[in-house]
Amino acid sequence: MRLTTKGRFAVTAMLDLAMSESDKPLTLAGISERQAISLSYLEQLFSRLRKQGLVKSVRGPGGGYQLAKAQHEISVSHIIAAVDELIDATQCGGEENCHGDEGRCITHDLWASLNSKILTYLSGITLADIVNDQRGANKKASCEQSQQVVFGPRKTRTAEVLS
Amino acid sequence: MRLTTKGRFAVTAMLDLAMSESDKPLTLAGISERQAISLSYLEQLFSRLRKQGLVKSVRGPGGGYQLAKAQHEISVSHIIAAVDELIDATQCGGEENCHGDEGRCITHDLWASLNSKILTYLSGITLADIVNDQRGANKKASCEQSQQVVFGPRKTRTAEVLS
DNA sequence: CAATAATTGACTAAATTACTAGGTTATTAT
DNA sequence: ATAATAACCTAGTAATTTAGTCAATTATTG
Numbered sequence: 093m094r095l096t097t098k099g100r101f102a103v104t105a106m107l108d109l110a111m112s113e114s115d116k117p118l119t120l121a122g123i124s125e126r127q128a129i130s131l132s133y134l135e136q137l138f139s140r141l142r143k144q145g146l147v148k149s150v151r152g153p154g155g156g157y158q159l160a161k162a163q164h165e166i167s168v169s170h171i172i173a174a175v176d177e178l179i180d181a182t183q184c185g186g187e188e189n190c191h192g193d194e195g196r197c198i199t200h201d202l203w204a205s206l207n208s209k210i211l212t213y214l215s216g217i218t219l220a221d222i223v224n225d226q227r228g229a230n231k232k233a234s235c236e237q238s239q240q241v242v243f244g245p246r247k248t249r250t251a252e253v254l255s
Numbered sequence: 256m257r258l259t260t261k262g263r264f265a266v267t268a269m270l271d272l273a274m275s276e277s278d279k280p281l282t283l284a285g286i287s288e289r290q291a292i293s294l295s296y297l298e299q300l301f302s303r304l305r306k307q308g309l310v311k312s313v314r315g316p317g318g319g320y321q322l323a324k325a326q327h328e329i330s331v332s333h334i335i336a337a338v339d340e341l342i343d344a345t346q347c348g349g350e351e352n353c354h355g356d357e358g359r360c361i362t363h364d365l366w367a368s369l370n371s372k373i374l375t376y377l378s379g380i381t382l383a384d385i386v387n388d389q390r391g392a393n394k395k396a397s398c399e400q401s402q403q404v405v406f407g408p409r410k411t412r413t414a415e416v417l418s
Numbered sequence: 419c420a421a422t423a424a425t426t427g428a429c430t431a432a433a434t435t436a437c438t439a440g441g442t443t444a445t446t447a448t
Numbered sequence: 449a450t451a452a453t454a455a456c457c458t459a460g461t462a463a464t465t466t467a468g469t470c471a472a473t474t475a476t477t478g
Binding site: 097 | 465468469470474475476
């Protein structure tokens with residue numbers, strides 16, 4: 093399980109879909125504009141999301157994308173796994189290079205254990221959870237109050253507007 | 256908070272240190288061999304880990320690295336934050352592009368909220384937790400506390416094996 | 419038919435990852 | 449002292465991933 097900006101884009105786009113009150117499909121062009129993600133990049137992401145059965149598409153005028161399942165059935169881990177290439181956590185491949193010396197793979201197992209914990213955690217968070225959480229605990233959503241991570245040196249590299 | 260192979264390398268290397276019974280420092284060459292990570296790459300990672308105060312170094316023969324704190328004081332999020340560049344979660348930079356239309360930044364906030372929850376979760380898992388968990392000798396399950404529900408109702412979905 | 423919007427594929431710049439090479443210091447053992 | 453050790457540092461580089469462009473095609477609607 094990786095957690096990169098690519099997955100963040102996908103989650104953000106899916107949240108955009110989830111928050112739509114309309115039962116009509118939303119166009120990628122609209123998502124692109126609202127979330128400031130390039131249209132072509134969204135096309136790549138939604139190609140994977142569709143193949144994984146997370147969204148369904150409607151072609152032609154009035155078309156677009158809709159969630160293929162209920163919000164509470166789509167977890168964050170589903171979305172991230174759909175757009176990320178999956179890599180094997182163990183460098184040794186799991187079998188071959190390990191039996192030689194005993195200590196070799198212990199930390200691999202430790203990481204795998206942690207990894208599955210993270211995966212379990214993220215698979216327990218659905219689109220419905222996030223949307224409800226936001227609607228309940230928020231009265232005035234604006235950008236100013238987006239909480240920042242409080243670790244390490246905050247370099248506050250202000251994101252350039254990369255439209 | 257990003258979760259990449261780079262962070263995984265760092266966590267793996269720190270686990271290697273954590274599992275050492277010896278009170279003597281461990282060399283990067285040893286970690287490199289045991290964990291199959293290139294020595295020079297480890298040097299880069301440990302340079303950051305040292306500057307963040309997670310490890311301490313001893314130079315010269317018999318030297319190497321040791322944890323700078325107790326195992327239960329070093330969380331996974333500390334390690335990952337130490338080696339990763341931190342990026343701004345909001346694309347708009349926080350101010351400029353947002354006030355125009357209201358819907359623009361809602362999902363940004365949603366993501367930021369999710370992001371901080373992941374961070375909270377990972378900061379609740381320490382090296383001691385992972386090592387104890389692996390040794391099977393844990394009755395405390397200190398990860399359980401941070402696993403308590405932050406969102407709404409949670410369906411404990413078993414993690415699919417995709418990593 | 420014309421406009422819309424998904425779908426596909428090939429291609430590219432930029433960034434990040436993972437690693438190599440070659441040095442310099444500080445410390446220990448001989 | 450000196451030689452070996454191992455951290456520390458700088459620069460570069462190949463491979464991969466990210467993020468995006470461009471150009472076509474296909475299906476649907478009006």
